[in-house]
Amino acid sequence: METLLVDLQQRSYPIFIGEGLLTTPDIWAQYITKRGKVVIVTNETVQKWYLAPLTQSLQSSGFDVVSLILPDGEEYKNIESYNKIMTFMLEQNCGRDTTMFALGGGVIGDLTGFAAASFQRGVDFIQVPTTLLSQVDSSVGGKTGINHPLGKNMIGAFYQPKAVIIDLKALATLPKRELSAGMAEVIKYGIIWDNEFFEYLEQVPNKFWQLDNEVLTHIIKRCCSIKAEVVSKDETEQNLRAILNLGHTFGHAIENFMGYGVWLHGEAVAAGSVIASRLASLRGKITAKELERIIDITKQYELPVGKPDNMELNDFTKLMIHDKKTKNGKVRFIIPDALGRASLYDNVTNQELSLAIK
Ligand code: NAD
Ligand code: GLY
Numbered sequence: 001m002e003t004l005l006v007d008l009q010q011r012s013y014p015i016f017i018g019e020g021l022l023t024t025p026d027i028w029a030q031y032i033t034k035r036g037k038v039v040i041v042t043n044e045t046v047q048k049w050y051l052a053p054l055t056q057s058l059q060s061s062g063f064d065v066v067s068l069i070l071p072d073g074e075e076y077k078n079i080e081s082y083n084k085i086m087t088f089m090l091e092q093n094c095g096r097d098t099t100m101f102a103l104g105g106g107v108i109g110d111l112t113g114f115a116a117a118s119f120q121r122g123v124d125f126i127q128v129p130t131t132l133l134s135q136v137d138s139s140v141g142g143k144t145g146i147n148h149p150l151g152k153n154m155i156g157a158f159y160q161p162k163a164v165i166i167d168l169k170a171l172a173t174l175p176k177r178e179l180s181a182g183m184a185e186v187i188k189y190g191i192i193w194d195n196e197f198f199e200y201l202e203q204v205p206n207k208f209w210q211l212d213n214e215v216l217t218h219i220i221k222r223c224c225s226i227k228a229e230v231v232s233k234d235e236t237e238q239n240l241r242a243i244l245n246l247g248h249t250f251g252h253a254i255e256n257f258m259g260y261g262v263w264l265h266g267e268a269v270a271a272g273s274v275i276a277s278r279l280a281s282l283r284g285k286i287t288a289k290e291l292e293r294i295i296d297i298t299k300q301y302e303l304p305v306g307k308p309d310n311m312e313l314n315d316f317t318k319l320m321i322h323d324k325k326t327k328n329g330k331v332r333f334i335i336p337d338a339l340g341r342a343s344l345y346d347n348v349t350n351q352e353l354s355l356a357i358k
């Protein structure tokens with residue numbers, strides 16, 4: 001087992017990475033410090049495999065456990081599901097001594113985290129991410145929230161979990177398309193932060209597809225440690241943390257335009273990262289060869305390398321104005337400065353956008 005720390009003074013917390021962690025509460029139960037109910041929020045897909053083992057682990061450690069099973073899908077990351085959680089917790093007479101568990105992918109993690117941030121002004125929560133995407137990204141760093149029809153993740157809070165429990169065994173049941181979607185965020189870390197990690201990813205697609213334990217552990221550990229470092233330096237995205245949004249300005253527009261759930265978040269981010277890399281290439285920040293490598297690696301992990309056919313520049317600009325990085329009416333983009341470095345730019349012209357999107 002590997003342990004990392006997200007260093008945020010009194011809000012610091014551990015990330016545990018290992019096989020079979022769901023059923024080894026000795027490692028993580030100490031992070032439930034309140035003695036009230038434990039509420040597990042999950043969805044109808046994930047509950048089939050993982051709700052019983054987690055419930056048993058908690059009960060064997062002496063906790064009073066209740067669970068809420070939500071429908072599955074990005075389209076349910078909304079105010080109705082949030083309200084269902086609130087109603088359930090009130091009906092269960094949950095108090096401020098409740099600890100919530102988010103058992104599932106990024107949708108359940110973001111939604112449960114936001115419910116934890118706001119139920120009775122805040123209760124403890126623990127992330128148990130079960131998709132690759134949530135294990136390498138969304139469960140760490142405390143961004144929680146829900147979608148609004150006018151924009152993705154528009155309602156939310158920065159609210160850190162008390163621990164993150166990453167059980168590698170969960171990836172065995174994950175569909176291939178979801179594994180690919182997770183790799184979009186993994187490749188992102190290589191482009192924005194770690195050239196050597198990018199090179200490593202170029203070498204391991206075959207082992208990755210075989211779910212090689214060593215490769216998965218290395219990937220998850222490296223991504224979580226980059227995310228922990230960035231979040232420790234800039235928890236509330238005043239500057240540095242924005243680089244984690246490489247490809248997301250384009251990606252969120254694609255998700256919204258296509259209808260939430262049609263393109264997976266990771267697929268939209270992959271296409272967005274390639275578009276942002278094209279901007280970098282147009283500006284001479286990365287070479288044509290480096291752009292080719294970014295496109296190649298994206299294809300190796302079976303992800304899209306461009307926009308949906310039916311989406312035009314105008315569709316992007318209308319939607320991107322709602323991006324949370326927009327400042328003084330200017331849409332801002334993360335663009336690689338080199339392979340392994342990136343920063344935020346507010347001076348991208350429509351002409352550049354048009355070329356990059358095409
Ligand atoms: P998801 O939560 O929808 O999960 C993908 C699918 O996999 C779902 O159908 C789910 O039921 C299923 N699933 C989950 N675990 C499984 C398992 N072990 N075996 C089989 N099926 C399983 O999607 P996601 O890709 O995990 O997360 C995407 C969401 O995360 C988006 O809403 C995105 O905005 C958010 N996100 C948040 C952050 C953040 O920092 N908070 C970062 C990146 C993405
Ligand atoms: N996924 C982007 C962030 O956590 O900041």
